[in-house]
Amino acid sequence: MGARETALRVLVQCSTANAWADASLQAQLKRDGLSGAEAALASRLVYGVMQSKLRLDYYIGCYCTQKPDHLQRPLLEILELSAYQILYLDRIPDSAAVNEGVKLAKLMGRGPASGLINAVLRKIVANKNNLPPLPERDAVTNLSLTYSHPKWLVKRLIGLFGQEEATQILEVHNQVAPLTVQVNPLVTTQESLVSALEIAGVSVKTHPWVNGCLELTGVGDLTQLEAFQKGHFLVQDPAARLVAQIASPKAGQTVLDVCSAPGGKSFACAFEMENQGEIISCDVHNSKLVRIDQGAKRLGITTIATTCADGRVYHEDWDSQFDVVIVDAPCSGLGIIRKKPDIRYKKPDDLFTLSVVQSEILANAAAYVKVGGTLIYSTCTILPEENQQVCDAFLAEFPTFVRDSFTLGDGTVTEEGQVTLLPHRHQCDGFFICRMVRNT
Numbered sequence: 203m204g205a206r207e208t209a210l211r212v213l214v215q216c217s218t219a220n221a222w223a224d225a226s227l228q229a230q231l232k233r234d235g236l237s238g239a240e241a242a243l244a245s246r247l248v249y250g251v252m253q254s255k256l257r258l259d260y261y262i263g264c265y266c267t268q269k270p271d272h273l274q275r276p277l278l279e280i281l282e283l284s285a286y287q288i289l290y291l292d293r294i295p296d297s298a299a300v301n302e303g304v305k306l307a308k309l310m311g312r313g314p315a316s317g318l319i320n321a322v323l324r325k326i327v328a329n330k331n332n333l334p335p336l337p338e339r340d341a342v343t344n345l346s347l348t349y350s351h352p353k354w355l356v357k358r359l360i361g362l363f364g365q366e367e368a369t370q371i372l373e374v375h376n377q378v379a380p381l382t383v384q385v386n387p388l389v390t391t392q393e394s395l396v397s398a399l400e401i402a403g404v405s406v407k408t409h410p411w412v413n414g415c416l417e418l419t420g421v422g423d424l425t426q427l428e429a430f431q432k433g434h435f436l437v438q439d440p441a442a443r444l445v446a447q448i449a450s451p452k453a454g455q456t457v458l459d460v461c462s463a464p465g466g467k468s469f470a471c472a473f474e475m476e477n478q479g480e481i482i483s484c485d486v487h488n489s490k491l492v493r494i495d496q497g498a499k500r501l502g503i504t505t506i507a508t509t510c511a512d513g514r515v516y517h518e519d520w521d522s523q524f525d526v527v528i529v530d531a532p533c534s535g536l537g538i539i540r541k542k543p544d545i546r547y548k549k550p551d552d553l554f555t556l557s558v559v560q561s562e563i564l565a566n567a568a569a570y571v572k573v574g575g576t577l578i579y580s581t582c583t584i585l586p587e588e589n590q591q592v593c594d595a596f597l598a599e600f601p602t603f604v605r606d607s608f609t610l611g612d613g614t615v616t617e618e619g620q621v622t623l624l625p626h627r628h629q630c631d632g633f634f635i636c637r638m639v640r641n642t
């Protein structure tokens with residue numbers, strides 16, 4: 203079993219079973235027993251095709267007698283995989299990309315279509331330095347094909363940020379996000395961690411404005427690093443770390459993390475609290491709680507208790523009991539397209555349902571905040587209907603809460619008590635954070 207076959211199986215699961223690429227890839231790599239260079243190639247192929255799918259399909263359509271979406275499965279996925287190698291990967295010879303495509307067609311029981319695969323791929327090879335121009339007729343179509351984002355999303359981004367900034371966002375979505383980790387101040391210092399990582403051959407850069415956040419390159423298998431095994435750092439995006447910094451729980455306080463798996467915000471709160479106090483980490487999915495327990499153990503955190511709870515269901519025992527309540531709500535994830543490129547292709551119909559769930563969780567969680575306590579609402583999306591509008595509706599219904607201003611690590615004061623972070627502006631995931639306080 204080779205990298206291309208593994209990648210093909212993942213792409214087919216994504217297009218036919220609506221699977222998520224990362225979960226499907228991890229499972230398929232395991233099933234196929236791939237590791238090292240072969241696993242790296244399979245990942246590169248899956249994520250690369252996801253990042254450039256619409257553009258690849260456009261070129262395939264130019265050289266194929268059938269429309270790409272009329273092709274029998276998995277012919278389109280085979281063409282995408284090979285076209286990606288021809289157009290984007292220098293180290294794979296074009297002839298190998300064509301031949302492997304033909305082999306995959308035969309392997310998948312599509313032998314009769316191998317002539318079509320061969321013909322389309324050979325035309326792409328012949329024209330790779332003179333590809334047909336992308337249509338210029340309107341900006342949305344052009345940007346959609348250039349950056350492989352569905353038209354609805356391109357339109358939304360232009361509507362929210364204007365064409366120039368929307369283009370920057372689309373561009374950054376197709377770039378590799380840096381691997382970022384947070385120093386675990388419970389067991390080490392930034393200086394010692396940087397030195398340990400550098401001795402292990404890792405290049406380290408401090409994040410430009412988020413304290414305790416490091417960008418790593420040349421890591422290899424991160425879990426093999428001694429510093430990882432000893433719990434000296436937490437893999438986490440700077441934006442996610444900020445949630446705890448903005449919530450600012452103090453040593454000895456009580457925190458309720460309502461939607462907490464796999465535990466990132468709870469761990470960061472424990473760092474803020476110097477591992478003193480009480481953190482209750484909930485999630486509606488019981489099976490996810492084990493990741494929080496394992497993570498807390500590795501990081502030396504002893505103040506987290508996990509429990510399975512639906513954030514929409516009221517718990518009398520928790521009423522007005524917490525200094526800080528965090529609602530890191532389930533969301534569309536449109537702020538993390540750099541890390542999960544297939545999020546862009548999920549249907550937008552869910553957005554309305556999501557905002558209903560988000561509002562229900564926030565309204566219920568508010569009951570658990572002490573008078574004078576802090577309520578945080580955060581998401582990894584940049585759409586106002588999942589963010590500002592959820593908070594606006596909540597505050598209109600619960601006037602005992604008001605937004606509370608905070609200062610970001612770069613010195614920016616957010617008077618309005620909320621911030622939308624964007625990868626190209628803030629060097630972090632797209633994120634929304636709103637801080638509210640309970641007055642009475």
Ligand SMILES: C[S@@+](CC[C@H](N)C(=O)[O-])C[C@H]1O[C@@H](n2cnc3c(N)ncnc32)[C@H](O)[C@@H]1O
Binds near residue numbers: 460462533
């Ligand atoms: C954005 S993720 C949370 C990430 C987490 N806070 C972290 O930093 O690692 C949202 C989580 O909400 C959970 N969730 C979804 N619906 C929920 C509900 N009704 N009540 C509680 N948790 C829910 C999901 O299982 C998911 O783990």
